[in-house]
Every structure is written in structure tokens, then in C-alpha cells.
Amino acid sequence: xxxxxxxxxxxxxxxxxxxxxxxxxxxxxxxxxxxxxxxxxxxxxxxxxxxxxxxxxxxxxxxxxxxxxxxxxxxxxxxxxxxxxxxxxxxxxxxxxxxxxxxxxxxxxxxxxxxxxxxxxxxxxxxxxxxxxxxxxxxxxxxxxxxxxxxxxxxxxxxxxxxxxxxxxxxxxxxxxxxxxxxxxxxxxxxxxxxxxxxxxxxxxxxxxxxxxxxxxxxxxxxxxxxxxxxxxxxxxxxxxxxxxxxxxxxxxxxxxxxxxxxxxxxxxxxxxxxxxxxxx
Ligand code: KIV
Numbered sequence: 001x002x003x004x005x006x007x008x009x010x011x012x013x014x015x016x017x018x019x020x021x022x023x024x025x026x027x028x029x030x031x032x033x034x035x036x037x038x039x040x041x042x043x044x045x046x047x048x049x050x051x052x053x054x055x056x057x058x059x060x061x062x063x064x065x066x067x068x069x070x071x072x073x074x075x076x077x078x079x080x081x082x083x084x085x086x087x088x089x090x091x092x093x094x095x096x097x098x099x100x101x102x103x104x105x106x107x108x109x110x111x112x113x114x115x116x117x118x119x120x121x122x123x124x125x126x127x128x129x130x131x132x133x134x135x136x137x138x139x140x141x142x143x144x145x146x147x148x149x150x151x152x153x154x155x156x157x158x159x160x161x162x163x164x165x166x167x168x169x170x171x172x173x174x175x176x177x178x179x180x181x182x183x184x185x186x187x188x189x190x191x192x193x194x195x196x197x198x199x200x201x202x203x204x205x206x207x208x209x210x211x212x213x214x215x216x217x218x219x220x221x222x223x224x225x226x227x228x229x230x231x232x233x234x235x236x237x238x239x240x241x242x243x244x245x246x247x248x249x250x251x252x253x254x255x256x257x258x259x260x261x262x263x264x265x266x267x268x269x270x271x272x273x274x275x276x277x278x279x280x281x
Contacts, residue, residue: 004039004080006110006133006177012039012210013199019211021082021201022219025051025068029216030075040080042113042213043069045087045143050217050224057142060086062100066107073108082135083109087143090114090123097123101132113180115141117167121174128175136171138164139205140183151228153204155184168192168200180213181205183230204230 012019021040024030025047033041047068048060069083083104090097101112111133114120124134139154148154155161164184171179178199181189186206193200193209202209214231217223221236251257266274 001078003078006080009039009080009199010177019199019201021211021213023213023215023217024072024076025216027071027075030072033216034076034079038079039211040082040213041072041076042082043072043084043109044113044215045084046215047084048086050215056145058087058145062086062089062103065089066103069104069107069109076108080111081109082111082113083107085112085114090120090127094123094126098126098130098132101127101134102130105132111135111177113137115143117163118170121170124171124174124176134174134176135201136168136174136176136179137182138167138171138179138184139181151183153183153185155188161188164188165192165195168196172196172198178210181209183228204228 009019019040020038021042022033022038023042023044023046024033025043030041043065045057045060045065047064048054048057051068052060052064054060065083065086069081073081085097085100085104089100097114104112112127113135114123114127115137117136117138124136127134140148140151142151145151155164165188168179168181176198178201179192179196180201180203181192182202183204184192186208189200189202189205190208199211200209201211201213203213215223218227218231219234221233222238222241223231223233227233248257
């Protein structure tokens with residue numbers, strides 16, 4: 001099984017072959033994703049909301065991200081692995097940004113992702129200079145939710161559309177190998193993809209990107225709470241999970257689980273011997 005590198009991703013774009021990316025936060029899901037030959041795995045800071053139950057991604061720490069990245073890394077043999085830099089791991093200083101990006105690489109990542117446009121160009125330049133490939137992230141950037149005023153589509157007027165195009169071009173100049181474009185109208189996403197030479201990965205931004213990413217929990221139908229319009233669930237695991245748990249509950253209560261087919265036994269000979277010894281005491 002050949003490991004996917006940054007060169008393979010760039011070659012896919014050059015050939016017009018779509019790139020697939022999914023988030024993963026745990027060893028089992030990362031294992032199944034990697035076996036399915038998905039190109040890239042993102043340990044997203046969506047971890048905070050979909051796995052840890054936080055209300056936003058803001059509380060997610062470097063420790064939490066590295067803990068889950070290490071679990072994912074143990075399963076990923078083939079896919080390109082990207083670690084998502086959490087809030088406050090790159091905002092405070094360039095030194096902190098470079099140090100934290102390097103910690104993701106030490107945990108086994110092939111690249112890091114961070115959110116923002118022109119405002120984070122200095123951090124991206126420094127991280128790239130340290131030898132760490134960077135994936136940018138523009139449009140709906142959940143770490144700026146307070147500033148954005150909610151999880152809303154971005155670039156819906158002339159000023160914000162122009163800013164998004166400028167952000168993408170500046171990220172490219174800063175040295176990113178790709179950009180995630182989240183919740184941006186498809187016409188604008190198409191223009192950004194045409195104007196930039198780096199890989200564009202869309203989420204909620206329509207079909208005109210070089211690749212697509214989804215949160216694995218959404219894809220599998222185990223979203224808890226609000227499910228955005230752009231999400232397509234390819235399974236409804238939530239109902240299967242609930243059904244399985246109810247069945248277990250029912251069978252234990254009525255005594256049909258465990259049956260002897262799910263139990264260990266002793267040979268008759270040994271059992272008679274044990275009984276003889278214990279009865280004589
Ligand atoms: O954190 C995340 O999962 C992400 C993807 C939605 C791109 O940033």
C-alpha cells in the first residue's frame with residue numbers, strides 16, 4: 001500500500017482527478033477510512049463539537065488534538081494525514097504557531113491546517129519556512145464564530161466576496177499547498193479555484209473544487225444536533241446504534257443474552273473433578 005504524499009495530491013489536481021478527504025478522530029474510524037482508500041484524513045478541531053460535546057471549537061486544546069491525532073495516526077497507513085491547529089495554538093505569536101505546527105508533525109502528520117486569510121499570512125509563512133506543509137481554510141471559519149455572528153454562508157456580498165478571493169490569493173503567496181473553502185456560494189468557489197493554482201477542497205461550497213471534505217460523523221448519520229443543508233449522510237448509523245443498544249437491553253433483561261454460545265466452558269471431566277474437591281471441603 002503506497003503512502004499518499006503532497007506530490008500525489010498535486011498530481012491529482014493536475015490530472016483533474018478529484019481529491020477525497022474525511023475527518024477522523026479515533027483509531028477505528030481512521031482504520032476504516034484508510035482502508036477505503038480516501039486520499040486524505042483530517043483530524044479536524046470539529047473534534048470538540050462532534051466527539052467531545054463542546055458548543056463550539058473554541059475550547060479545543062493542543063493536548064486534545066494531539067491525543068486524537070496519535071490515535072488516528074496508529075490506523076492511517078496510506079492516506080495523507082493533516083492535523084488541525086486549534087484556537088489559540090497559532091493566534092498568539094509566530095513562535096507558538098511554528099512550535100505547535102511542529103508538534104503535529106512529531107505526532108505523525110504530513111501537514112497542518114489553520115483557519116483565516118490575510119490575518120494569518122505571517123504565521124503560515126513561518127510554518128512553511130519550518131518545513132511544514134500548510135492547508136489554509138477560508139469562508140466559514142468556526143474559530144471566528146463570535147466575529148462572524150453564527151455559522152452562516154460567507155461571501156454573499158461584493159465586499160466579502162472580494163475579501164475571500166484576496167484571502168485565497170494571499171494564502172497561495174504565503175505558501176499553502178491547498179485551501180479548504182467552507183460554506184461559500186459555488187460561483188465564488190469556482191472563481192477561487194480557477195484563479196488559484198493550489199488545491200481547493202470544498203465543504204458546503206458546491207462541486208467546483210479540486211476535492212471535497214466531510215465530517216465523518218455527518219457522512220455516517222451520527223450527527224448530534226443541527227445538520228447543515230450541505231451535509232449528505234450516506235448511512236443512518238444513529239438508528240442502527242440505538243436499535244442495537246435496545247436489543248442488548250431487552251435480551252439481558254429477559255435472560256436470552258448471554259446464551260451458552262457466548263460463554264466459556266470447562267470439560268466435563270475437569271468440572272466433575274472440581275465439584276468432587278469442592279464438595280468434599
Ligand atoms: O474541523 C474540521 O472538521 C474542519 C473541516 C470541516 C474542514 O475544519
